[in-house]
Amino acid sequence: MSTRTRTSRDPHVSAAPEQTPGGSAGASAVMSGRRMVLRWLALAVFAAVLATVFVNLGQWQLRRLEERRASNTATVAAEQTPVVPFTEYFSRPITEADQWHRVEVRGTFDADHQLVVRYRSNGDGSGYEVVTPLRADNGTTVLVDRGFVPLGPGQQIPTAAPAPPTGPVTAVGHVRRNEKGRSGAIVPSQGQVRLINAPAIAATLPYPVADGYVSLLSVDPAQPDGFEPVKPPELSDGPHFWYAVQWFMFTAIGILGVVVFIRSDLRDRRQGRDRTQTRPPDGPTDQ
DSSP: OOOOOOOOOOTTSOOOOOOOTTSHHHHHHHHHHHHHHHHHHHHHHHHHHHHHHHHHHHHHHHHHHHHHHHHHHHHHHHHTSOOEEGGGTTTSOOOGGGTTOEEEEEEEEOGGGOEEEEEEEETTEEEEEEEEEEEETTSOEEEEEEEEEEOOTTOOOOSSOOOOOOSEEEEEEEEEOOOOOOHHHHSOBTTEESSOOHHHHHTTSSSOOOSSEEEEEEEESOOOTTOBOOOOOOOSOTTHHHHHHHHHHHHHHHHHHHHHHHHHHHHHHHHHHHHHHHSOOOOOOOO
16 A cells, blocks of 8 residues: 655745746856857957958058059160160269169279178179279269178178279169168268168268269270179068958958857757757656
8 A cells, every 4th residue: 555745835935946948057157148149249340350450451561562563664664775874864963763773974983981881682692892083074973882792601891992993984784763761871980871861961072963874784994803783672572462462361261260169059059049949857756
C-alpha cells in the first residue's frame, strides 16, 4: 500500500512568486543584446575610421603615381629638346619644369672654390661628386656639377677634389634646380658639402652665382678620367600602384573583419539559446 506524502502549508509563509517567461532571464537576454549591439557599433566606428585613413593613403599613392608619370614624361621631353645657351634658363630662378633640359656654357672654371659633394649615389654606385664654379664669358657665374666619382669598398672620400680643365672650356649639361635640406647639409664646410644649393654656396664665394646648377654631360677640353655623368631619375612607375593596392586591400580586410565578428557573435548567441531551450527543466523528484 503506497502512501502519499502531503506537504503542509504554513499560512504565515508566503509562496514564492512564479517566474514568467519574460522574467529575469528575458531581461538578462535584453541587456546582453544591448551590450552586443554597442560592441558592434564601437567596432564599426573603429573600422570606419581605419577604412577612411587607408583609402586616403591609397589615393595619395595613386596621386604620387600620376606625379611620377608626369615627371617621367617631362624628363623624356626635356632630353629630346636641342641644346640651348645657358642664359635661357640661368637668368631666373630654376623651377622643376626647367630640369633636365640641356644647355651649353662657355667660360673658365674657378678651381680655388670647388667643393666635394659627399655621400652621393649614381644608379647602383656610391661615391662623391665635385661642384665647381664656372665663370661664363658673359660675366655670369654658374655652378657646375662636374660628375660622379665612384668609390670602391673601403675607399675614403678625398678632402680635395681633382682639378678641373684649365683655360677656356665649353660645357654641356642638364639644368638642375637647387637641392633642399637643413643648413648643415647645404652650407659648405672645409671644402665639402652634402647638397648642392646655389644660394647657400654663393654665400661663401666672393661673387654672386646664378640659381640652380649645371649637371655636366661633356666638357671640351676633357677633364681627368674617373668622372661619370649623373644619371637622370629612373623612368619607371615605381612602387606606388602596388602600395595603393595594399592600402585598399587593408580597407577590404577591415570591413570583412567586422562582418565576420558580428556573424560570429550571432552564431554564438543562437547556439547558447538553443542549448537553453533543450535543457530539461528542474523540478521536484518523486520520493
